Amino acid sequence: MATAVQANVERETYLNHDYTLKSWLLTKDHKRIAILYLISITVMFFVGGFFAMLIRLELLTPAGDLVSSDTYNKLFTMHGISMIFFFLIPSVPAVLGNFCIPLMVGAKDLAFPKLNLASWYIFMIGATFALVSMLWGGVDTGWTFYTPFSTTYSNTHVIGAALGVFISGFASIFTGLNFIVTIHRMRAPGLTWTRLPLFCWSNYAASIIMVLGTPVVAITILLVALERLLHIGVFNPALGGDPLLFQHLFWFYSHPAVYIMILPGMGVISEIVACFARKRVFGYEFVALASISIAVLGFLVWAHHMFVAGISVYAALVFSLLSYFVAIPSAVKVFNWTATLYKGSIRYDTPMLYAFGFIGLFTIGGLTGVFLSSLGVDVHVTDTYFVVAHFHYVMVGGMVLAYMAGLHFWWPKITGKLYPEGWAKLSALLVFVGFNLTFFPQFILGYMGMPRRYHAYPPEFQVLNVMSTAGASVLAVGYVLPMIYFLWSLRYGEDAGPNPWNAVGLEWMTPSPPPTHNFEETPVVTWEAYDYEHQPEQQEVAVGQ
């Protein structure tokens, strides 16, 4: 631990190591690459948020009077593409995973640092293609690019946007590949699989999905682009093709993709619940196994997005049954987090508030997913706002809250600064209230029959829509405040010290911010994961302090 004497000398950290732009743009340091990703995805988050704002403004009134139908199609398309491919999928892995995983396994970097940097550049190229397509007139196919509209009938910049998604997919693949090799091959001495933090298990499971699923959507998007360019008929019924084949290939990735998004978030929650209840996660092995199960089972359910598309009813039955199963490991995790809280010594710091929000909202979102697995219910509510509410509950109420939780939890480690706790708690409250006000009415709207992707609706739906837009405004404030106080903390925040939360984990045993090479000497791990009972002994054993 840095003593008072050492603190007077400016300690080398990964931030002050070299201040030139070139040292940042050509860095191979996983921590700097995490910061690069943080900046990029924050920009894309606000791009997606901008489109959401326009959507909610349009939906204040029943008439389609703010924008034309075609423009509205572009709005929800670009909202979806920005948020899913350029914010949610990279969020926890590329920012928090990149930063924390080498630290958590006691390594100096990921297995392939140059590949990691390449991944960021590839992401940026993909994002550029997508942004240029959006600025140049937009895309209106929906983020799902259904054929034959996307291949034949749409008059918008489909190829540009599709290429943007295609290219950024490789960024995802390379990140996942890097994580898998790192976790297998670069764990510190004594760090067995069963001592690994659950954050690593979750990112590992998400990485498996990334490497197995992303290539399939990549080839599918390529075929869409080829079909659009060359007028071949692979997905066009007028030329003998089957539009459902596109949907099978698309959803083979895009369903597991939702688990790519949520699993790392669940990993964050595991870390936070353990730290702020000061207890080992209940049923550690089951939570780890549940992560892997979600990854595998997630590949077996994709056609539940196609129940009303025209697939055979026998296939629908198979996929409906499998979809029920995939809920089980998620439920196991929720029960285990809850059990961890029982008789824990709970602190209500901001990360924990977000974690509480996650557990409740993810449960609601997940359960409504189970409703959708039922064929009968699905026929009634598919393509309505019920589905929109369901996935926003898991993606925003779940995943975005988990990302915020993780940002707050590891911000002191990443920057060496503490954010202002009062403002942070206020923002968490605004996010929670704003989110529920935005999306709960949408469950009711959907059940009552309001279709999704429509900008005009019957007047009896207006009250709930106004409520939803009001909620979105509150939510927006909750998102903007952290931007401000995080930036503020960089200059004016209190120094964090190596372990402001008194958490267990290798990343907390190195200074904040960490030195470029992470640890003075390779740590040797002799304690179990989340061993809060024996914490003082670990501090002595850890090397380099």
Added chain:
Amino acid sequence: MANSDIEVAELSLQHHFASMDQQRESSTFGMWLFLLTEIMFFGGLFCAYLVYRATYYQAFVEGSQTMNIWLGATNTAVLICSSLTMALGVRCAQTDNRKLMVILLIFTMMFGLAFLGIKAIEYHEHWTAHQFPGPNFSFPQAEANGVNPQNVQIYFSLYWAMTGLHALHMVIGVGLVLWITIVGARGRYSADYFAPVENVGLYWHFVDLVWIYLFPLLYLISHKHGG
């Protein structure tokens, strides 16, 4: 092995790895994972092929009969030979036989280029016969054999997409082999450090493996009309 080989090898140890073993195991595992992604990448096309062959079998028969089986078989043989020279080349790296390794890698590249050359000839034939999907597609023999030319076009879409993607991977492969040939000729590889050679070899064999499936699926569907 000579001491200097170990020294040369240790120069290649990257700073974030604890040992050459860890580096080698990591890089090889990384390449296998990458090949896993390639299996899924081509897999999407194989899925499309499966669905459409099952649906439009007769049209696929007709399309397949325009393929030149002998060129296809020759290409298959060419790739198998290239895999042999590649595997032997890796073995030479493993046994410190630099000169022979370079020769074998050059042969591998030549086989690769031969494959691409034969493929170019085939593509040219199909192109001039208007067997490329799109507005200029034409398949006059369709009606005589009782199939819908649109369905034959789907066969050709898959033919061009699958063999085209494969050929792109071949080009990249030749580039990779060229790279390790040059680096290898300068003496950078030895029995203690030859992971790049081995990993390029893995990639090369994988591309061969894809062709092993493409050949019967695209060229050998049936030689009988209506069968």
Added chain:
Amino acid sequence: MSSEEHRQHVIAIGVYVGIWATLMILTALTVFASFLELGNWNIVLALVIATIKGTLVVLFFMHLYYSSKLTKVTVITALFFLFLLLALSMTDYLTRGWLTNPMH
């Protein structure tokens, strides 16, 4: 030093040449078999031969036979998920006609 381990797995040249010869023969066999009229079994035979060839390439040219368990699991995982993609998609295509009028 543990690089000894890796050096032990130098495969004899004869093995490589033998695999090569087998692959060439199987290629000739697959072309010959395509001229036989076996109806639906043609495709089965073609895929069986291709799989034998592929297995030889993976096991010996790509050294999977001598590789770690992790590598073997990686390959099996890839094949398994590819199988899932193909098989579950076919549950739709193969059963589409079941409830409709048999004439289609």
